[in-house]
Amino acid sequence: MMAQVQLGDIAVDVVLKDIKNVHLSVYPPAGRVRIAAPSRMSLDTIRVFAISKLAWIKQQQKKLREQERETPREYLNRESHYLWGNRYLLTVREDNEAPSIELRHRRILLRVRPGTSEERKQALFEAWYREQLKKAVLLLLAKWQPLIGVRVNRFFIQRMKTKWGSCNPTARHIRLNTELAKKPLECLEYIVVHEMAHLIEPTHTQRFIILMDRFMPKWQYYRQALNRLPVRHENWEY
Numbered sequence: 362m363m364a365q366v367q368l369g370d371i372a373v374d375v376v377l378k379d380i381k382n383v384h385l386s387v388y389p390p391a392g393r394v395r396i397a398a399p400s401r402m403s404l405d406t407i408r409v410f411a412i413s414k415l416a417w418i419k420q421q422q423k424k425l426r427e428q429e430r431e432t433p434r435e436y437l438n439r440e441s442h443y444l445w446g447n448r449y450l451l452t453v454r455e456d457n458e459a460p461s462i463e464l465r466h467r468r469i470l471l472r473v474r475p476g477t478s479e480e481r482k483q484a485l486f487e488a489w490y491r492e493q494l495k496k497a498v499l500l501l502l503a504k505w506q507p508l509i510g511v512r513v514n515r516f517f518i519q520r521m522k523t524k525w526g527s528c529n530p531t532a533r534h535i536r537l538n539t540e541l542a543k544k545p546l547e548c549l550e551y552i553v554v555h556e557m558a559h560l561i562e563p564t565h566t567q568r569f570i571i572l573m574d575r576f577m578p579k580w581q582y583y584r585q586a587l588n589r590l591p592v593r594h595e596n597w598e599y
Contacts, residue, residue, distance in 0.1 A: 362400070366408045371418065373411050375404065383407070385414055388522070392422030424588070436482035442469050444493065446545030453482075462489040490542040491518045497546065498537065501553045509576060511560040525587065526552045528559035544590055551583035 521538040
């Protein structure tokens with residue numbers, strides 16, 4: 362069931378479904394608010410919950426509206442692209458060889474066949490970013506699993522519109538945003554450790570904070586650094 366409650370000038374979309382807990386989300390770019398709640402919960406109860414979170418909602422909306430966004434990429438020569446926080450200029454070379462991407466000093470060389478569309482170039486870049494991220498995550502898991510004392514059964518790399526990562530403590534799976542390949546490696550490491558800590562403590566309780574302080578004393582610095590960086594330019598939906 363879909364519904365909506367109004368908090369002054371803020372519209373809150375409400376989804377009632379078969380879940381146990383209430384989940385509040387604020388979505389980029391403009392800060393749309395959504396609450397997923399158990400089917401049995403009344404709209405009046407949900408409204409009271411939303412009002413109790415109003416200051417947090419406004420704070421998140423302000424952050425999203427002020428966050429810098431990347432300009433749209435067209436995959437043209439001398440366009441800027443990023444890997445691990447470093448800027449590279451793109452060189453596009455058209456020939457009849459198999460498409461490929463490689464780093465050459467301060468440049469990224471993209472080989473494509475003549476007439477390759479912008480959409481295909483974007484798909485090649487996204488596949489390349491996923492591969493770079495996969496290699497880095499494997500090394501980080503090898504480092505952190507014995508330090509934290511947990512094991513990740515599987516990890517997934519995908520485009521995520523509202524999160525840098527997520528964790529399924531029951532299946533012991535973690536998911537990571539492809540965009541992390543563009544950010545400094547220490548930011549990726551922070552997200553990996555964050556999601557692994559959720560295998561011990563699934564929610565953001567005081568216990569979780571204590572765990573993060575123990576494993577990565579500068580984690581809050583890395584979180585702030587990551588959230589200050591530009592995010593992908595696109596029309597966000599959910």
